[in-house]
Amino acid sequence: MTACVTEKTIANRPQDGADPKILVFACRWCSGIGADEAGRQRLPMPAGFRCVPVECAAGVDPDVILKAFSAGAEGVAVLGCHLDGCRYNRANHAAAKRMALLTTLLETVGIGADRLLTSFGTAHEGHQFAALMRRFSQRIAALSALTCRVTKTDPVLGGWGDDA
Amino acid sequence: MGPDFVKTICPYCGTGCGLILTVRDGRVVGCQPDRGHPVSKGTLCIKGWSAGEFIHHPDRLTTPLLKKGGRFVDISWDEAIDVLVGRLGEVAERHGAGAVGGLCSARCTNEENYLFQKLIRRGFGSNNVDHCARLCHGPTVAAMGRALGSGAMTNSLADFANTDFILAVGSNAAETFPVAMGEIYRAREKGARLVVIDPRTTEMARNADLHLTLRPGTDIPLFNGMMHHLLANGLADQTFIDQRTEGLAALAAHLDDWAPERAATVCGVAPELIRQVAEDYARAPAAMIVFCMGITQHVCGTANVFAVCNLALMCGQVGRPQAGICPLRGQCNVQGACDMGGLPNVLPGYQKVDDDRVRARFEAQWGGSLPAEPGLTVTAAMAAAESPIRAAYIMGENPVMSDPDQRHTIEFLKRLDFLVVQDIFPTDTTRLADLVLPAACFAEKEGTFTNTERRVQRLRKAVDPPGDARDDLTILCRVGQALGLDFSYADSAAVMDEIASLTPSYGGIRYGRLNAGGLQWPCPDTNHPGTAVLHQEQFARGRGLFVVPDYQPPREMPDERYPLVLITGRMFCHYHTGTMTRRSPSLQREVDRPFVEVNPQDAQGRGICDGDRIRVETRRGAIMTTARVVPKVAAGTVFAAFHFNEAPADALTNNALDPVSEVPEFKACAAQIVREATCPNP
Amino acid sequence: MTLDTVRGMARDILEHQTADGVLGLAGDEDGVAPRVFDKADALAALVLEPKWVLAKIALSVLVQTPESYRLAVVCRGCDERALVELGKRHRLDPGRLHMIGVACSAAQAQRCLCRRPWPSRVDAGEKAAGADLSRSDLVRQYLGGERAVRLAKWQEVFSRCIKCYGCRNACPVCHCESCKLEDRVWTAPGEIAPDMLTFHLVRAMHVADACVACGACQEACPVGIPLMLLQLPLRNALQRSYQYDAGTEAERLSPLLANYIDAPAQEIALPDWTDSIEETSWDLIS
Secondary structure, eight states: OOOOOSSOOOOOOOSTTSOOOEEEEEETTTHHHHHHHHHHTTOOOOSSEEEEEESOGGGOOHHHHHHHHHTTOSEEEEEEEOTTOOTTTTHHHHHHHHHHHHHHHHHHTTSOGGGEEEEEEOTTOHHHHHHHHHHHHHHHHHSOOOOOSOOOOOOOTTOTTTOO | OOOEEEEEEOSSSTTOOEEEEEEETTEEEEEEEOTTOTTTTTOOOHHHHTTTTTTTOTTOOOSOEEEETTEEEEOOHHHHHHHHHHHHHHHHHHHOGGGEEEEOOTTSOHHHHHHHHHIIIIISOOOOEEOGGGGTTHHHHHHHHHHTSOOSOSSOGGGGGGOSEEEEESOOHHHHSHHHHHHHHHHHHTTOEEEEEOSSOOHHHHTSSEEEOOOTTOHHHHHHHHHHHHHHTTOSOHHHHHHHEEOHHHHHHHHTTOOHHHHHHHHOOOHHHHHHHHHHHHHSSSEEEEEOHHHHSSTTHHHHHHHHHHHHHHHTOSSBTTBEEEEOOOSTTHHHHHHTTOBTTEETTTEETTOHHHHHHHHHHHTSOOOOSOOOOHHHHHHSTTOSOOEEEEESOOHHHHSSSHHHHHHHHHHOSEEEEEESSOOTTGGGOSEEEEBOOGGGOOEEEEOTTOEEEEEOOOSOOSTTOBOHHHHHHHHHHHTTOOOOOSSHHHHHHHHHHHOGGGTTOOGGGOTTTOEESOOOSTTOOOOSSSSSSSBTTBSEEOOOOOOOOOSSOOOSSSOEEEEEEOOTTOOTTOTTGGGOHHHHHHOOSOEEEEOHHHHHHTTOOTTOEEEEEOSSOEEEEEEEEOTTSOTTEEEEESOOTTSOGGGTOOOOBOTTTOOBOOSOEEEEEEEEEOOSOO | OHHHHHHHHHHHHHHTTSSSEEEEEEEETTEEEEEEEOSGGGGGGEEOOSOOOOHHHHHHHHHHSOTTOOEEEEEOHHHHHHHHHHHHTTSSOGGGEEEEEBOOOHHHHHHHTOSOOSOSSOOBSOOOOOOOGGGOHHHIIIIISOHHHHHHHHHHHHTTOOOOOHHHHHOTTOOOSSOGGGOTTTSOTTOSSOOIIIIIIHHHHHTTTTOOOOOHHHHHOTTOOOHHHHHHHHHHHHHHHHOOOTTSOTTOOOTTTSOTTTSOOOSSOOOBGGGOOOOOOOOOOO
């Protein structure tokens, strides 16, 4: 049995070569179906992303995205219907506004705006979905690992644990 | 129609932050920081923000209680005072004055502490007065008193913000003095360096520039190593040593044996780091030392403080603005309780009780004779096999939860012929009492608190005490009058006037002068502006004294049966015995159950997972608690916070005492942990 | 001068019973503290300094008094904006409030990094110029540098957090009944320093479109986290995209809350799938 550690650090970078962990919130009317479509066609896609279907992109609370980063996601994508093709009138505008603000906040503290992807597509666009995931994954992989948990990682010097 | 806003002082740690209580219809409905306060400047920690929450708690004691046939019954104040005076008087008569003891309180005002010690000394003819400084900064008062002439913090908290180097030893100010820590962060932003010496990776250590993890209780070897290096390389401040100190020769001879290499083998800090820190401290234009319980709560606590003073004296880092020795006092008025003579060997103002001239002055003013023999400390009285104490009067303390070796404490209190406890809530100590008196909390009385930087500040009454509860001053006056003493004070201001007339350092303190911001003692006359930095021209004793510190390892070292070192301490959201904080919902929401921190390496070897129920055992007893598996405690040590009466850390601690100050060794004892059950909600 | 004007207005209000009490600062030999003046002759104690955000206190007074109770408040620009924002969010009834508007000095504005140091109606004091943020070292340090530098800087300050909840408690527009910062789903209880993402950034997001830049959070922080600078780029973004400045227009809802058909997103990147990964340049300060 191994002891678990509460002082959670953001899960380490996956091993060399593995795709970065990405959490995707996709609306179940458009982009979510597009994602399924991409899978059904066996299009080449990175292996590191997980898709969470949501009723509408506007239902994704920015807090949930922050929690996802905190829990170890290297990137988060919020995908909705095309801007003028929203199932719920223009709810995706609300999502766009909110995500724009959250992106600003992530940029402010230096986590970086490009870790949060907001995009809009539709059900038959499987190819576009796959391409987007590939590019997003590449972009995240090019960034340095995210250690957002506010723990200081400097080595402790002269510890009496070391010399025993 | 609108609410009232009452400015007062936070009742928790010794920082003495300003609070503003919102009062509506006789109830405290809000609590916010005081923007204009000179210390806290409009900030508070989580405890300060929730300081109003326990005031109207339904558990508050509202009527005097007398134990009859094992059960408490409500009685009137007249009856309570009769019983108290009668029973304590009876014990004093039968067993002599030395059989009565009193514990005053670092949670009560200066005026109340002053009256309390006057009551015990004059009313019962006993010097057995003590309080919980005996459990914390007793060694500081003893050692700094001897080396410098004053046991108090030499500088002001505001000095931290402009200093160049801060050496923190055995202090976790980030959790326990958060507002004072803010000043240290301000200094760091201006380029100051913070070095923390602590066996645990505390919040303070995490935010430091350098953290030295020494083995528990090995501060003296570490300091000796530093001083050896300074002397050997001519880095000591020779001018300061020549002009302002004495006794270096003896210390230098003692230090010959303590080259950093040898120190390193004892304390476990690399020799090059010992050298580097010593040099940085000595070379800094101005440097401050902060120290706390990690220094004092050891069998060699007094010697530890001597070591700290030696280093500061050797480098001339004391007696200037932004350079000094800063013991952070743990409670809102522990400084004041010491100043007011709540100690067995001194009268108010640290005037020795065995000095005939001092006693004569007090006797003249108090109108009666005073005992000459210094009294017993609380720890010595409890530790003695045949304790001479037969009856005790405890005001606002909870020794069952705060004193070492709980089983022993309970036995001691049970053996007493008569125990009276005056408190605001039922505690583990009131349960053992024969008589319980309901008192007023900080928001229900007038008075003054003296914070860690010697600032005397006014407490203001916001609401009335609940039910029949009375403020401690009123209770003490009634008891005093029943004993036939002249305890007729119009109000707390009148008591302060008497204090000022007898205590030179409080000589100029009058309520009229304390309104905005208070005054820092020494303040010898009514035109004196107070003193921000002590020992500027010369030390209070004349020359600073180097004292050879006598190193002793912790009394109980780990062995096969008990292979771990148990460290006890405080955490950010609870305070001491938890009487107040554990009745504050917002603090309980943070932490509502006891825990022990275990290093992953120790946990793994014992099959312990984070959140598992574990049993912690020492030679004194065992508690059931929850494990928190965290790397911030070093392998080989476990850490327990002592706020929780369902798993009291003091059931485990060792009552080995520092021989000078008789402070127990809370910071190190041998322990073992055993897994009991898996985490109930993983 | 300014002070006399305010005292005179407060006297008129109490004498004509325009309001039942005047909330302001009282300064006497005990120092300065907030006070609700209900007698005109007590107004000699009314003072204006130091800067002390009264909006949250005004809210608590209104909540605890009967609906017939009307309160006048000595308001700086930030107080007024906070009260307007609370009115829009139905936390208080603006009809019960009467504001005495006081403009801040240029020096105060620079200390607060305030770009709008005056209330909508200035009853006392002179409108001074707003702060010039480019002159502030603090702004440059926390918002100026490279991404990695910024991240290190913010991580360092957030790691000092002792979870006093002062930023939330002091914030006049923070008003939820139950707080996510107290919910163990988001913030582990009993642990400090709290996670930067799920504590500090969640708090920042919650007040993003209501923040009136009063600085109460920052002033209440015992460890000196420059929380206003966290909010500044968010306020800038709202200003740029929607010309929205919280608390300045009593009738206009936040664009994040507004009916999205009436106030569609403008000027923010709304890419389709094919072109959503575009590098944009960021200006966090202006």
